[in-house]
Amino acid sequence: MSNTYIPKSVQHEVWWKAAGRCEFKGCNKPLYKHGVTLDECKISELAHIIGDSENGPRGDKKLSKVLAKDPKNIMLMCPECHKYIDNEGKEKYTAEMLFDMKKRHEDRIARLTALGEDLQAHAVTYGSKIGNHQPDFSFPQIQDALLPDFYPVNDMPIDLGGNWPTAKEWDEFWRREVENLEYNCKDKILDKIDRWEYKRIALFGFAPMPLLVKLGTMLNNKHEVVVYQKQRSGGWKWLQEKIHTDYIINRPENPRLKPVLVLSLSFPIAERIKKHNPNASIWEMTIDTPNPEFLKSKQQLYDFGRQIELLLDDITKASNDQPLDLYLSVPVACAIEFGxxxxxxxxxPLRIYDLDKQVDNIDKLAVTIENKK
Known part of the structure; x- marks a missing residue:
């Protein structure tokens, strides 16, 4: 540990550039409160990168005294990390590596604190366990997905609930879930949003497709909503900046029959739907190789929404406003964006079907959404 007196001005500079957090990579521990009791206290230490003594950790005959009081050579650390880099880890972590840690940490703090107030977003979650897949709506994952474009208004997302259907109560499940979703969305968002200073919504969904479409119709284009997609990597952060997908539209020979829209983006399902709807006008949106991991950028989702707008308009005109039967095999963000x-x-009007794998792999009517004509 250092015996050099470090001026208050240098201490303050190191502290505020680190935002009061440990600068050791992967730690980021807040150094202004106790880790167990959460009582306010100062647990920070000032760690020299190049030791203030040539005989100290990472010491240098020429530079040690010159840099002993230089804030660029001092890291803010918790006691554990400071002790580690000066003892057991002193051979593993070179001065170059520690300088890089300090720069990365302080650059990140500078970017985050530069975000304006108008970039706040209310994080909203809706979902349930699907099979063996449990969605992770933890705050760190949500925060990671938002940054650097936005940051959360609060550290607790608005939870809209959500459950998964069972074969024994199919019709009752959908009725109950739609009622719960309508109530929670109205009570927690729609009745309050006019009083919010910042009205942007960051939406994270992981639930049965018909309910995600229903949610989308409530948080529609009248509101500023940014929809996120769960990625195979485990997080919600978009993996690509701007990539495009060529969506393929297959139109029926006779568009005047009962309209059916099939979205085959995650898996090809059109043939199955055609077997159960032999006397219908089958409209299909698909891609070259349907797969559940294709959606990696906001641009792809935006393009999907624009294509759906045009397609719904064509179907409505061709079918003379008959109710549209909807079958979906899409990423969850696409289901929300459709709504x-x-x-x-x-x-x-929409009649949305869901595949009931618990009862002979039958597509059954799940949710009906009326229009206002």
Whole structure:
């Protein structure tokens, strides 16, 4: 440990550039409160990168005295990390590595604290366990997904609930879940949003497709909503900046029959749907190789929404406003976005089906959404 007196001005500079957190990579521990009791206290230490003595950790005959009081050579650390780099880890962590840690930490703090107030977003979660897959709506994952574009208003997301259906109560499940979703969305968001200073919503969904579409119709394009997609990597952060997908539209030969829309983006399901709807006009949106991991960028989701807007308009005109039967095999963000672009006054009513794998792999009617014509 150092015996050099470090001026208060240098201490203050090191502290505020580190935002009061340990600068050792992967630690980031807040150094202004006790880790167990959460009582306010100062547990920070000032760690020299190049030791203030040539005989100390990472010491240098020429530089040690010159840099002993230089804030660029001092890291803010918790006691554990400071002790580690000066003892057991002193051979593993070179001065170059520690300088890099300090720079990365302080650059990140500078970026985050530069975010304006108008970039706040209310994180909203809706979902349930699907099979063996449990969604992770933890605050660190949500915060990681938002940054650096936005940051959360609060450290507790608005939870809209959500459950998964069982074969014994199919119809009752959907009725109950739609009622709960409508109530929670109205009570927690729609009745309050006019009083929010910042009205942007960051939406994280992981639930049965019909309910995600329903949610999208409530948090529609009248509201500023940023929809996120769960990635295979485990997080919610978009993996690509701007990549495009060529969506393929297959139109029926006779568009005047009962309209059916099939979205085959995650898996090809059109043939199964055609077998159960032999006397219908089958419209399909698909991609070259349907797969559940194709959605990696906000641009792909935006393009999907624009294509759906045009397609719904074509179907509504061709079918003379008949109710539209909807079958989906899409990433969850696409299901939400479908609901958001569906226009309650302009488009056909929706009859949304879901595959009941618990009862002979049958697609059954799950949710009906009326329009206002």
């Amino acid at each position: 958001r672009v569906w226009m309650q006054k302009a488009n056909s």
